[in-house]
Amino acid sequence: MNNLPHTHHSQPGWQRWPGILLALAITVLAVSGVGALLWQAPAIEVSELWASAYLRNVLVFTVWQAVLSVTFSLLLALPVARALDRYRVFIGRTLLLRLMELSLVIPTIVAVSGVVAIYGRQGWLTTTLGEWVPFLKWNLYGINGIVLTHVFFNAPLAARILLQAFENAPVAQRRIASQLALGRLWLWRAVEWPAIRPVLPGIVALIFTLCFTSFAIVMTLGGGPRATTLEVAIYQALRFEFDFGRAALLAVVQLLICGALWWLALRKGISPTLAPDRALTQNDRRKNSSRVSLLTNTSLLVAFTIFLLLPLIAVFFRGFPGLADAFLQPSNGVSGSGLCSATIRSFIIAVPAGFLAVVTSLLILFASNPRISSTVSRLCETSAYVPLVVPPLVLGTGLFLLLRPRLGVPSEGLVLVSLINSLMALPFVLQLLRGAFKNTAPATLQQADQLGILGWHRWRWIYWPRMRRPLALGMAYGIGLSLGDFGVIALFGSPGSPTLPVLLYQQLGSYQMQAAAATGLWLILLLLFVFGIFSLLGRRSPTVEKQTLHSRRILEPTHA
Amino acid sequence: MLDVRNLTFSYRPEDRPWSFGFKVAAGECIAINGPSGSGKSTLLSLLAGFLEPATGQILWNGTLLNPLPPWERPMTSVFQEYNLFEHLNVETNVGLGIHPGMKLTPFQKRAVTDGLIKVGLKGLEKRMPAELSGGQRQRVALLRAILRDKPVLLLDEPLTGLDTDTRDTLRAMLLELKASGTTIVLASHDEEDRQVLADHQWSL
Numbered sequence: 158m159n160n161l162p163h164t165h166h167s168q169p170g171w172q173r174w175p176g177i178l179l180a181l182a183i184t185v186l187a188v189s190g191v192g193a194l195l196w197q198a199p200a201i202e203v204s205e206l207w208a209s210a211y212l213r214n215v216l217v218f219t220v221w222q223a224v225l226s227v228t229f230s231l232l233l234a235l236p237v238a239r240a241l242d243r244y245r246v247f248i249g250r251t252l253l254l255r256l257m258e259l260s261l262v263i264p265t266i267v268a269v270s271g272v273v274a275i276y277g278r279q280g281w282l283t284t285t286l287g288e289w290v291p292f293l294k295w296n297l298y299g300i301n302g303i304v305l306t307h308v309f310f311n312a313p314l315a316a317r318i319l320l321q322a323f324e325n326a327p328v329a330q331r332r333i334a335s336q337l338a339l340g341r342l343w344l345w346r347a348v349e350w351p352a353i354r355p356v357l358p359g360i361v362a363l364i365f366t367l368c369f370t371s372f373a374i375v376m377t378l379g380g381g382p383r384a385t386t387l388e389v390a391i392y393q394a395l396r397f398e399f400d401f402g403r404a405a406l407l408a409v410v411q412l413l414i415c416g417a418l419w420w421l422a423l424r425k426g427i428s429p430t431l432a433p434d435r436a437l438t439q440n441d442r443r444k445n446s447s448r449v450s451l452l453t454n455t456s457l458l459v460a461f462t463i464f465l466l467l468p469l470i471a472v473f474f475r476g477f478p479g480l481a482d483a484f485l486q487p488s489n490g491v492s493g494s495g496l497c498s499a500t501i502r503s504f505i506i507a508v509p510a511g512f513l514a515v516v517t518s519l520l521i522l523f524a525s526n527p528r529i530s531s532t533v534s535r536l537c538e539t540s541a542y543v544p545l546v547v548p549p550l551v552l553g554t555g556l557f558l559l560l561r562p563r564l565g566v567p568s569e570g571l572v573l574v575s576l577i578n579s580l581m582a583l584p585f586v587l588q589l590l591r592g593a594f595k596n597t598a599p600a601t602l603q604q605a606d607q608l609g610i611l612g613w614h615r616w617r618w619i620y621w622p623r624m625r626r627p628l629a630l631g632m633a634y635g636i637g638l639s640l641g642d643f644g645v646i647a648l649f650g651s652p653g654s655p656t657l658p659v660l661l662y663q664q665l666g667s668y669q670m671q672a673a674a675a676t677g678l679w680l681i682l683l684l685l686f687v688f689g690i691f692s693l694l695g696r697r698s699p700t701v702e703k704q705t706l707h708s709r710r711i712l713e714p715t716h717a
Numbered sequence: 718m719l720d721v722r723n724l725t726f727s728y729r730p731e732d733r734p735w736s737f738g739f740k741v742a743a744g745e746c747i748a749i750n751g752p753s754g755s756g757k758s759t760l761l762s763l764l765a766g767f768l769e770p771a772t773g774q775i776l777w778n779g780t781l782l783n784p785l786p787p788w789e790r791p792m793t794s795v796f797q798e799y800n801l802f803e804h805l806n807v808e809t810n811v812g813l814g815i816h817p818g819m820k821l822t823p824f825q826k827r828a829v830t831d832g833l834i835k836v837g838l839k840g841l842e843k844r845m846p847a848e849l850s851g852g853q854r855q856r857v858a859l860l861r862a863i864l865r866d867k868p869v870l871l872l873d874e875p876l877t878g879l880d881t882d883t884r885d886t887l888r889a890m891l892l893e894l895k896a897s898g899t900t901i902v903l904a905s906h907d908e909e910d911r912q913v914l915a916d917h918q919w920s921l
Binding site: 598600601603604605606607608609610611613614617618619622623 | 765767787789790792805819
C-alpha cells in the first residue's frame with residue numbers, strides 16, 4: 158500500500174476524465190493550429206524576422222508598447238490600491254470597485270470609441286487643453302492612444318488584484334504596524350511589499366500578455382507598419398496576404414515570448430490570482446493616516462475615477478440620442494441599422510460561449526486534483542491558459558481543420574466563433590471559479606469524506622453553496638467577453654451578418670458617428686443587463702432555499 | 718472491540734515512524750496520553766482513514782478496517798476546531814451527518830430539532846457557524862456525531878478552550894453516549910477530561 162491519504166477514493170475517475178480530455182483537446186487545438194499553418198506554408202524564412210524591416214518594426218513595437226503599458230498600469234494601480242486599502246470606508250468605494258471590475262468586460266471597441274471622444278483630435282479633453290496650452294501637441298493615434306487605452310483597461314485590473322493582496326495581509330500585522338506607528342517606508346517593507354510580492358509576477362505576466370496580444374485596440378488606434386502588433390500582423394498576413402508561413406512564424410514568436418514570460422513568472426509555482434475576488438473585507442477605518450496623505454490619496458482616487466468614467470460618460474452622452482432615435486423610429490432605426498439582428502446574432506454566439514466556458518472550467522477544475530497527480534493537475538490548468546498566448550486566429554485555424562469534415566451547416570461560422578470565444582473566456586472564467594473551488598479547506602473535505610458526502614451530494618452541499626456566486630459571475634463574464642468580442646468575429650464572421658461590435662466597427666469606418674455611439678451604448682447596456690441578471694441569480698438562491706426549507710418545516714406537522 | 722495492532726506511520730520516509738497498538742472494549746473510553754507532537758492527532762486520522770498506515774491493522778469486532786475509505790468506517794471524528802461546514806447553517810450541518818444528501822425523514826428532522834433543544838441551542842437551526850460561539854459550535858459538532866450514531870467516536874481535544882459550563886454539558890453528553898455503548902478514543906491534554914471520561918489510559 159502506498160503512503161498517500163485515503164481521500165483518493167472520494168473522487169472517482171469518471172469525474173476527472175472529461176476535464177482531462179478537454180484539456181488535451183485544447184492543447185491539441187493549439188498545436189494543430191500552429192502545425193497547420195506551418196504545413197501550409199511553402200517555406201518559412203526564419204531570417205525574415207530580422208532581415209525584414211517591417212517584421213523587425215512590428216516585433217519591436219509590440220514589445221515596446223507592452224512594456225510601456227505594463228509600467229504605466231502598475232505605476233497607476235499601485236498607489237490606487239494602497240489608497241483603497243488605507244481607506245476602507247468612504248462613500249462610493251463599492252461603486253468605484255464595481256467600476257474597476259467593469260474594465261474587464263467593456264468591449265474594447267466601445268472603450269476605444271469613448272477614448273477617442275475624450276482624447277481624440279476633436280475630443281473634449283484635447284480641445285479644452287488645446288485652448289489652455291496651445292503648444293501641446295497630442296496625437297491619439299499611434300503609440301499614445303494604444304498605451305493610454307491599455308492603461309485604461311489594465312490599471313483597474315491590476316489595482317483590483319493588488320488591493321486584494323493588500324487586504325489579505327494578516328490583520329494582526331496591520332495592527333502591530335499601526336501600534337508601532339511605522340513610517341511609510343517601513344509599513345511598505347514590513348507589511349505591504351510582502352503582501353503583494355507573490356502576486357506581482359502574475360500581474361506583470363498577465364498584463365504584458367494582454368497588451369502584447371492586443372488586437373482591437375491596435376486595429377483601431379494603430380495601424381501602419383509603425384504601430385502594429387504581432388497579433389494584427391498575423392491577421393493581416395492571413396486575411397489579406399494569404400501568407401501562411403509568415404503567420405505561422407509570427408504566431409510561434411508570440412507563443413515563445415509570452416510562454417517564456419509565463420514560465421518565468423510561474424516557475425516558482427506561484428499561482429497568480431488573476432481575477433479579483435469579490436469577497437472584500439469590510440474593515441473599520443484605519444487610524445494611521447496623516448492629513449497630508451488623506452489629501453493626496455483623495456485626489457488620486459478622484460482623478461482615477463474621472464479617468465475611468467470619462468470615456469464611459471462620453472459613450473453614454475453621445476449614444477443616447479442615437480439610441481433613442483433607433484427605438485422611437487423603428488422604420489429607419491433598429492431594423493434599418495441592423496441593430497436588432499446584430500443583437501440577436503451576438504447573443505446566439507455569446508450565450509453558448511459563456512455556458513461552454515463555465516462548463517469547461519468546472520470540468521478542468523474537477524480533473525486537476527493535485528492530490529492525485531500534480532503533473533496532470535498542472536497540465537490541465539496550464540491548458541486553460543493557452544488561449545491567453547495563442548492567437549484566436551491560430552486556435553480557429555486548428556478548430557477549422559479539425560471540424561471541417563463534419564460541419565457542413567451554413568451556421569458553421571457562428572459555431573466556430575462561439576467555440577473560440579468560449580476558449581478565449583476560459584482563462585478568466587477558470588480564475589473566477591478556481592478560488593472558490595480550491596479554497597475548500599482540507600478539514601471540510603475530510604469531514605465530507607467521513608460523513609460520506611460524495612458524488613452528487615458533494616457537489617450539492619459542499620461546492621454548490623460556495624460556488625453559486627462565482628458560477629453566476631463566470632457565466633456573466635463568459636457571455637460579456639464574447640458579446641464584446643471583436644477579434645474572433647473579425648476573422649471568421651462575414652461582414653454581411655455583423656455582431657454588435659462588428660456593426661460598431663463598420664459604423665465607425667463609414668463615419669456614421671451617431672449610429673456608432675448608439676451601438677456602443679446599446680452594447681454597454683446589454684452587458685449591464687447580463688451582469689445584473691446573473692448577479693441576481695447568484696444572490697437570490699440562498700433566500701429561496703431558506704424559504705423552501707422553512708415552508709417544509711411548517712408543513713411538517715401534517716406529515717407527522 | 719477496537720483492536721489496533723502495530724500501526725506504524727511517518728510523514729516523511731526519513732523520520733522514525735510512530736507506532737501504535739492498543740485495545741478498547743465496546744462502550745469503553747480510552748485516553749491517549751502524550752505531549753503535543755507525539756502523534757495523537759495522527760493516530761486519530763489513521764483510525765478515521767484520513768491517513769494510511771505503513772504497516773499494521775485496525776480491527777473492529779474482528780473486521781479489518783484498513784481497506785475501507787473514511788465513509789465506510791464505523792467512526793465519527795470530533796476535532797478541537799473546524800468541525801462544521803462554514804457555508805451551511807446549523808440544521809444542515811447536523812442533518813448531513815444523518816444523510817449525506819440531506820434527505821431526512823420527518824422523524825429525523827424532528828430528531829435534529831429536539832437534539833438542538835437538548836444541547837441548549839433551541840431555535841438556532843438557521844444560524845451560520847460563524848455566528849456561533851466556540852462552545853456552541855462544539856455542541857453542534859457533538860450533536861451531529863451523536864445523531865450520526867456510529868459505534869466509535871474519535872475525539873481530538875474536543876473540549877479544549879471551552880468555558881466550564883460548556884465543558885460540563887459536553888462531558889455529560891459524552892458520558893451518556895458511552896453508557897449507551899459507544900466506544901470512545903480520546904486524545905486530550907486535559908487531566909480532568911481523562912479522569913471523568915476514560916476507563917483506560919494508553920501512553921505514547
